[in-house]
Amino acid sequence: MSAQPSTADLFKAERIGRRRLVNRLVELAATAAALLAVAVLAIVVASVAKRGAGAINLDFLTKPPALNTGFGEPQPSGIADALIGTAIIVGLATLMALPIGVLAAIYLNEFAPRRLSAVLTLALDVLNGVPAIVIGIFVFVFLVSGHGQAGWKGAFALGILMLPMVARATQEVLALVPNSLREASLALGAAKWRTTLSVVLPQTVGGIVTGATLAVARVAGETAPLLFTSSLISNEIDTNPKDALASIPMFIFTSAEQADPTLHEQAWGAALVLIGFVLVTSLLARAFAARSRQRLAGER
Amino acid sequence: MATASRSVPGPAAFQRRGRVRPGDAILYFVTLLAALTAVVLLALIAREVLADAWPAMKAYGLGFLTATDWDPNKKLFGAGTFIFGTAVTSLGALLLAAPISIAIALFMTELAPGWIRAIIGPLVEMLAAVPSVVLGLWGILVLGPFIVSTLGPAIHGSLGWIPIFGTEPNVGSSMFAAILILTIMMVPIISSICRELFLGVPQELKEGALALGATRWEVVRGVVFPYARAGIAAALILGLGRGLGEAIAVTQVIGNNVAMPTSLFEPGDTLASRIASQYQGADYAIQVSSLVYLAVILLVFSLAVNVLAQIIVRRVAGRHRVS
Numbered sequence: 001m002s003a004q005p006s007t008a009d010l011f012k013a014e015r016i017g018r019r020r021l022v023n024r025l026v027e028l029a030a031t032a033a034a035l036l037a038v039a040v041l042a043i044v045v046a047s048v049a050k051r052g053a054g055a056i057n058l059d060f061l062t063k064p065p066a067l068n069t070g071f072g073e074p075q076p077s078g079i080a081d082a083l084i085g086t087a088i089i090v091g092l093a094t095l096m097a098l099p100i101g102v103l104a105a106i107y108l109n110e111f112a113p114r115r116l117s118a119v120l121t122l123a124l125d126v127l128n129g130v131p132a133i134v135i136g137i138f139v140f141v142f143l144v145s146g147h148g149q150a151g152w153k154g155a156f157a158l159g160i161l162m163l164p165m166v167a168r169a170t171q172e173v174l175a176l177v178p179n180s181l182r183e184a185s186l187a188l189g190a191a192k193w194r195t196t197l198s199v200v201l202p203q204t205v206g207g208i209v210t211g212a213t214l215a216v217a218r219v220a221g222e223t224a225p226l227l228f229t230s231s232l233i234s235n236e237i238d239t240n241p242k243d244a245l246a247s248i249p250m251f252i253f254t255s256a257e258q259a260d261p262t263l264h265e266q267a268w269g270a271a272l273v274l275i276g277f278v279l280v281t282s283l284l285a286r287a288f289a290a291r292s293r294q295r296l297a298g299e300r
Numbered sequence: 301m302a303t304a305s306r307s308v309p310g311p312a313a314f315q316r317r318g319r320v321r322p323g324d325a326i327l328y329f330v331t332l333l334a335a336l337t338a339v340v341l342l343a344l345i346a347r348e349v350l351a352d353a354w355p356a357m358k359a360y361g362l363g364f365l366t367a368t369d370w371d372p373n374k375k376l377f378g379a380g381t382f383i384f385g386t387a388v389t390s391l392g393a394l395l396l397a398a399p400i401s402i403a404i405a406l407f408m409t410e411l412a413p414g415w416i417r418a419i420i421g422p423l424v425e426m427l428a429a430v431p432s433v434v435l436g437l438w439g440i441l442v443l444g445p446f447i448v449s450t451l452g453p454a455i456h457g458s459l460g461w462i463p464i465f466g467t468e469p470n471v472g473s474s475m476f477a478a479i480l481i482l483t484i485m486m487v488p489i490i491s492s493i494c495r496e497l498f499l500g501v502p503q504e505l506k507e508g509a510l511a512l513g514a515t516r517w518e519v520v521r522g523v524v525f526p527y528a529r530a531g532i533a534a535a536l537i538l539g540l541g542r543g544l545g546e547a548i549a550v551t552q553v554i555g556n557n558v559a560m561p562t563s564l565f566e567p568g569d570t571l572a573s574r575i576a577s578q579y580q581g582a583d584y585a586i587q588v589s590s591l592v593y594l595a596v597i598l599l600v601f602s603l604a605v606n607v608l609a610q611i612i613v614r615r616v617a618g619r620h621r622v623s
Contacts, residue, residue, distance in 0.1 A: 006302075019515050019518070020515060022515075022517055023515035023517040023518070026406075026517040026520070027517070027518075029403055030403040030404070030406045030410075030411055031407055031409040031542070032403075033399075033400045033401075033403035033404045034403070034404045034407040034412070034420055035406065036400065036426075037400070037420075037423075037424050037487055037488075038420060038423050038428060038492070040425070040427065040484055041423055041426060041430075044430060044435065044438050045430075047442050048434060048437075048438065051441075053585065066532060068487060079372065082571060099334075100334045100337050101334075103331045103333075103334035103335070104331065104335040104337060104338070106327075106334075107328075107331030107332050107335035108335055110330070110331075111328055111331060112335065116330070118614075119333050120336070120339065122607075122610055122614075123338040123339045123342060124338045125606070125610050126338075126342060126603065126606050126607060126610065127338045127341060127342055128600065128606075128609075129541055129545075129602055129603070129605070129606030129609075130342075130345065130540075130545075130603070130606075131544070131545025131572055131598060131599075131602050132545065132547065132600055133545065133547035133548075133572045133575050133576055133595070133598070134345070134545070134595050134599050134602070135345070136350070137349065137575060137591070137595040138344075138345045138348055138349055138595075141348050141349065141351075141352040141592060142344070142348045144398055145588075152420050159339060163337065163338065163341075164338065164465075167338070176407075178349060179499045189529075191317045191321045191323050192321070192322055192323075192324045192327070193321070193323035193324045193326070193327040193502070196327060200563065206321055217429060218429070219429075221430075221431025221432070221433065221434065222431070222432075223431075223432065223548045224432075224572075224576060225546045227576055227579035228579055231581065232515055249431060249433045249548075251438055252433045252434065252442055253433050253548065253552070256433075256436070256437045256440060256441070256552060257552075259526045260303065264441065267437055268437070269531060271433075271434045271437055274431055274433075274434060275430060275431065275434050278429050278430070278431060279426055279429055279430075282425075282426070282429045282613075283422065284423075284428070286422065286483065292353040300489075
């Protein structure tokens with residue numbers, strides 16, 4: 001036989017059983033790990049749903065928090081102020097981050113020389129890695145300290161978190177746009193700016209919307225940037241972004257710290273609202289992304 | 301990346317033709333400005349945070365890094381306990397998350413049939429979408445009591461001779477709870493990166509090993525792991541970065557204790573968690589400055605970790621493009 005000794009060793013009868021056993025054990029361990037991750041998700045979502053469902057009713061969603069002192073009839077208490085506050089803060093953050101992120105991606109993919117593009121993309125990734133609490137402290141020392149908290153300052157902090165997410169998502173779809181489209185437009189005599197804005201960009205709208213939606217879902221649940229920028233609130237519904245605004249994550253955070261079990265129940269209710277919003281939006285965005293990516297790739 | 305758009309002429313090219321289209325120049329400079337935002341923000345963050353940390357840096361110097369006091373009444377501040385807590389919780393979580401995440405990625409790329417993959421992939425990613433404040437709420441009200449009643453005594457009973465499990469698990473808020481919560485946060489990040497890496501291993505290499513008679517595990521050990529080694533390292537470092545910086549969920553479950561913990565079942569604190577726990581205001585200017593000093597240390601750690609991971613990621617991506 002001309003087989004090499006090492007290969008012959010591999011096929012020795014007494015080792016094949018052991019090798020199969022090891023293989024089987026590793027396969028079992030990998031399957032168990034995957035099941036464990038899914039089980040943890042199921043347990044977390046189930047405990048939030050079980051404890052939160054009881055708290056949710058119309059009053060909870062439409063009334064501001066009531067100060068129940070224990071005297072007299074307890075007033076219905078809700079999270080309407082936090083829902084409105086989160087909508088305003090996240091909306092403002094999107095208004096700040098979306099245009100800048102998309103424009104930045106256009107520069108990086110359509111204009112920048114390769115080296116500069118690599119450096120600026122690295123800066124985006126590094127910014128993405130700065131902890132949310134450090135961003136919160138930065139906005140605190142930059143805007144809040146000595147001037148007071150405000151909803152728009154919280155939005156600014158969330159916007160910093162969103163910027164790299166939006167820019168990177170836009171870069172990804174821009175890279176999928178076939179070059180033949182750009183060349184065809186330029187060959188017809190269209191200017192570069194016209195080509196970029198009316199030919200290339202419309203192709204990427206689906207991807208940008210997906211990226212922005214994922215970013216919204218992510219920052220809607222962020223607490224750390226709001227701690228120092230929009231946490232000292234009144235107990236009324238406030239829509240002025242110059243005031244500190246209530247938010248769902250801050251409500252959960254502060255309620256969980258209290259010893260009062262009714263506040264815990266409300267925290268679970270708010271957590272259920274938040275987790276429902278975040279999971280549904282990110283699932284929808286992912287499904288939509290898979291479809292539009294297939295279409296773009298199909299056109300190549 | 302945009303290799304496709306390289307052939308499209310840049311600003312130099314439209315000058316060469318003798319005229320600059322104003323629209324082109326405007327779009328060029330507007331987008332350039334937007335692209336510089338990230339760099340400007342990074343510089344601004346570093347500058348502002350350093351400026352406000354300066355009084356504490358001057359007052360306590362580098363001794364701040366090892367001092368273990370945090371006593372506003374005596375105006376004594378130090379980051380020692382928090383740096384220790386950050387290191388223990390993130391490394392501990394990484395130790396748990398690394399094998400689990402790699403195993404999940406292997407399951408999804410090498411073992412699971414397509415339809416299971418299509419279900420489990422999104423589920424694991426949904427775990428990453430759970431907001432940290434919700435995970436922290438679950439950690440303090442569900443996981444904490446479970447550790448005290450069941451998990452803690454079991455571990456203390458069987459492994460109590462190891463010092464890190466040496467004390468009775470009496471309180472739900474502990475370093476151990478923080479490690480478990482951070483593990484849950486790291487797993488989706490590491491496993492999704494590893495899955496992409498494993499999918500990138502050339503099929504012909506794996507088939508070659510299989511044709512030589514290797515079992516699936518031997519293919520993984522001999523082909524997949526060596527091929528993806530650098531990428532796995534980057535994934536683990538990114539996971540570590542996530543653990544270092546998590547403030548909210550950790551502050552909810554760790555107990556915010558300044559005393560140096562002697563076992564994982566005792567409360568402790570981390571850099572990020574200490575900053576978050578002081579949000580209701582500090583009494584003295586030097587206390588605020590010390591908090592910002594903590595943020596500086598955290599920023600240095602996370603920048604180092606992230607830049608390292610990104611450099612590895614780019615090197616790996618470059619190698620794949622060449623081959």
